[in-house]
Amino acid sequence: MTPLLSARNVSIFYGDKQAVRDVNLDIQPGTVNALIGPSGCGKTTFLRAVNRMHDLTPGARVTGTLLLDGENMYGPGVDPVTMRRRVGMVFQKPNPFPTMSVFDNVVSGLKLAGVRDGKRLMEVAERSLRGAALWEEVKDRLKTPATGLSGGQQQRLCIARALAVEPEILLMDEPTSALDPASTAKIEDLMTDLKKVTTIIIVTHNMHQAARVSDTTSFFLNGDLVEHGVTDQIFTSPRDERTEAYVTGRFG
Numbered sequence: 700m701t702p703l704l705s706a707r708n709v710s711i712f713y714g715d716k717q718a719v720r721d722v723n724l725d726i727q728p729g730t731v732n733a734l735i736g737p738s739g740c741g742k743t744t745f746l747r748a749v750n751r752m753h754d755l756t757p758g759a760r761v762t763g764t765l766l767l768d769g770e771n772m773y774g775p776g777v778d779p780v781t782m783r784r785r786v787g788m789v790f791q792k793p794n795p796f797p798t799m800s801v802f803d804n805v806v807s808g809l810k811l812a813g814v815r816d817g818k819r820l821m822e823v824a825e826r827s828l829r830g831a832a833l834w835e836e837v838k839d840r841l842k843t844p845a846t847g848l849s850g851g852q853q854q855r856l857c858i859a860r861a862l863a864v865e866p867e868i869l870l871m872d873e874p875t876s877a878l879d880p881a882s883t884a885k886i887e888d889l890m891t892d893l894k895k896v897t898t899i900i901i902v903t904h905n906m907h908q909a910a911r912v913s914d915t916t917s918f919f920l921n922g923d924l925v926e927h928g929v930t931d932q933i934f935t936s937p938r939d940e941r942t943e944a945y946v947t948g949r950f951g
């Protein structure tokens with residue numbers, strides 16, 4: 700199968716400091732892919748490169764090649780804004796737009812793209828909220844402020860907002876670390892369903908979570924991608940002794 704995302708010798712720098720070194724990684728469509736590793740090893744830095752977010756950080760620099768569906772994300776003439784539209788992002792802390800209603804949060808991306816047709820906006824809102832397993836809980840309060848939702852609901856709202864613009868990839872940076880166990884379980888269940896409509900890369904510190912939700916796992920250490928493989932193999936028979944030490948909890 701042709702990978703949806705291909706990283707070839709990707710290195711990422713903050714000024715003189717190299718945070719990610721020569722990463723080679725293929726991500727297949729319709730899969731959940733976990734990035735694991737100790738604090739400061741470069742997981743978030745790599746994730747942000749897939750959204751061209753380093754363009755916004757002074758002094759940050761990405762080298763090598765990142766292909767999204769065969770297209771060089773950093774190619775000459777490629778517009779970062781257009782690229783970013785193809786990639787969704789969900790952050791550690793739920794960040795709904797605080798002055799907007801539940802409905803307006805979900806359709807904000809479409810409105811920004813100029814969609815004004817009320818019927819179409821409603822259809823997309825319902826589809827996205829169903830996709831994020833939130834519809835039943837909010838269908839009677841679509842016009843109320845998003846800030847009135849619980850933390851777990853707000854995070855699913857952020858997922859719905861990302862889904863509304865049909866991203867090719869959904870990046871999730873520790874999406875459940877601020878949530879209680881019940882909300883975490885809901886989002887973990889959701890990831891399996893989301894594979895039908897998108898492809899997920901998730902940074903997680905929770906190894907049980909990586910083992911539960913992901914098809915492949917990549918272990919990062921000090922900016923290197925030490926090992927990438929099918930999740931089961933990474934957790935039961937890692938090839939590198941550093942991976943084994945980490946997944947068995949000997950450090951990190």
Ligand SMILES: Nc1ncnc2c1ncn2[C@@H]1O[C@H](COP(=O)(O)OP(=O)(O)OP(=O)(O)O)[C@@H](O)[C@H]1O
Binds near residue numbers: 740741743744
């Ligand atoms: N904006 C920045 N400017 C300078 N250095 C940075 C910046 N962001 C991250 N770094 C450094 O880059 C390295 C990798 O950080 P990164 O946040 O990618 O790690 P991580 O694996 O995601 O860590 P964590 O699990 O704690 O979130 C660290 O040494 C960090 O201090």
